[in-house]
Amino acid sequence: MRFRPRRLITPIALVAGWEGAAQAGVLSPDKLPPPSQVAEAAWRLTLDGSLGLHLLESVERAALGLLIGGLLGLILGALAGLFRNGDDLVDPPVQAARMLPHLGLVPLLIIWVGIGESLKVSLVALGAFFPIYLNTYAGIRDIDERLVEAARTCGLTQLERLRHVVLPGAMPSLFLGLRLAFAAGWLSLVVGEQVNGQSGLGFMMMEARDFSQTEIVVLGLIVYAALGLLSDLALRTAERRTLSWRRGLKAS
C-alpha cells in the first residue's frame, strides 16, 4: 500500500481539536490533559531516564513471554499438525483450554506463581501460545496433499519434504499466528502489569494515577499503542520479504 499524505488529515485534526479543547478549558486537565502536556511529560521522563527504564522492562517481559509461549505453541502445534498421535494426544486438551479466557486466569496465576515477574511473563506466554498453536496446526493441516505427493515422486525424503514443502507452505499461517500472538501478548502485558510491580509501563501508569498525573497515564497508553504498532509493522515487513512468492506477478 502506498502512503498517501491525505490519510494524515484526520489524525492531525483530532489531535489539534483535543489540544484546542483542552486549552479552551472544555476538557478538565485532571480528566484529559492536552497532548502538549503529554508530550512534555514524555520529554521529562525521557530525560530523567525513567521512561526508558520502564519501557525496557516491559519489552523484556513481552519478549520473554512471547518466546516461551511462542515456542511451546510452535512445538505442540507442529506435533499435532504433523503426527496423528500428536493430534490425538495434544489437540483435545489444547482446544478445551483455549476456551478459557486466559486473562481471567489472573487470580489463579497469582496463587500459583505469585504477583512478581513470573505472573507477567506467564500471562504473556499464555496469550501468545494459543494463536501460535492454532495457526501452526492449521497451517500444516491445510497444506495441499498433492504438493507433498509431488515432492515424494521427486525423491524428497521426509525431512526434505518438511523443509521444502511443509515449512514454506505453513509460513503464511505462521505469520498470521505471530501477528495475533503479538497482539494478545501486548494485551496480556497491560493486564499483568496492573498487578503489583515495581517497574514497567503498567507500574508507571499506576503510580501516576495515585499522584493524579493523568498526563503520564495517557503517555503510558500511547507508548503501549506505539509498541503494538511497531511490532506489527516489523512483522508485516518480515512477512512481505519472506512471502515474496505470493506477490508473484509483482516480484519480477
Added chain:
Amino acid sequence: MASRPEGVVTATGVSRVFGGTTVLDGVHLRIEKGEVVALLGESGSGKSTLLRILAGLDEEATGEFTTSGSKAVVFQEHRLLPWKRVAENVALGVRGGDAPARTATALEEVGLADRGRAWPSELSGGQSQRVAFARALVREPDLLLLDEPFGALDALTRLKMQALFGRLRARHGFAALLVTHDVEEALLLSDRLLVLDRGRIAEEIEVDLGHPRSVDVPGFNALRRRLLALLHVPADPEE
C-alpha cells in the same frame, strides 16, 4: 521373439480395494523399455489408481509389481511448489553438482529456457505443465508416469503439448504409461493401448501406425471406433 527385452514395468495380479469396493482386480501389466502404453478407461475404472500404485504413492495395493530404473510422474495439475521459482521446482530433489546445468537443459527442452527465475504464479496453465514435464525430464527417467497430463489444458495448448511429448520421446526414448480418457490422444501418442474396465484390463491393442502420426493416417478411424465401442461410447450420433 528370440530375446525378450527387460521390462520397465512388470506387474502381476495388482489389486486395490477401497473400503470394500474393489477398484483394481488383479491387473497384469508389462511395459517394455522405451514403450509408450496408453491406459484408457471410463472414469472410475481404476486408471489413476494403477498409475499411483506404480508411482509408489499407494502403500495398500496388493499383488506384485516392480519398476526398474528411474521414474518420474506428471500429474493432471502441474503441482509446482508456489514458493519456489521455476528452476528450483525443476531441480527439486535432483542431487549432484550438475543439477543447475541439467535444470537449464530441461527447461530449454520444453521451450522455457528464459523462465527459470519466474514464480509459478506468473505462468500460464500450459507453461506450468511444461515446467512439470521439465521437472520429470531432469530426472532422466526410464519410465514416465503420466496421469492425464494434458487433461486440464485448453484444446489448442493440448495439441501443442502432445507434439512436444512426441519430440521429447523421440529424443529421450523413455517408456511411458499414459493415463488418459482422450481416445485420439491415446492413438496419437502410444504404441500400445490398454482398456481398463471394472478393475481389469479388458482389451489390449497394438497401435502400428508409425511415427509421427496424425489423425488422418489410414487405419486411425477404425481404431478410434473400436476403442470408443470398448469404452461404451457411441461413435456415430445416430447410435
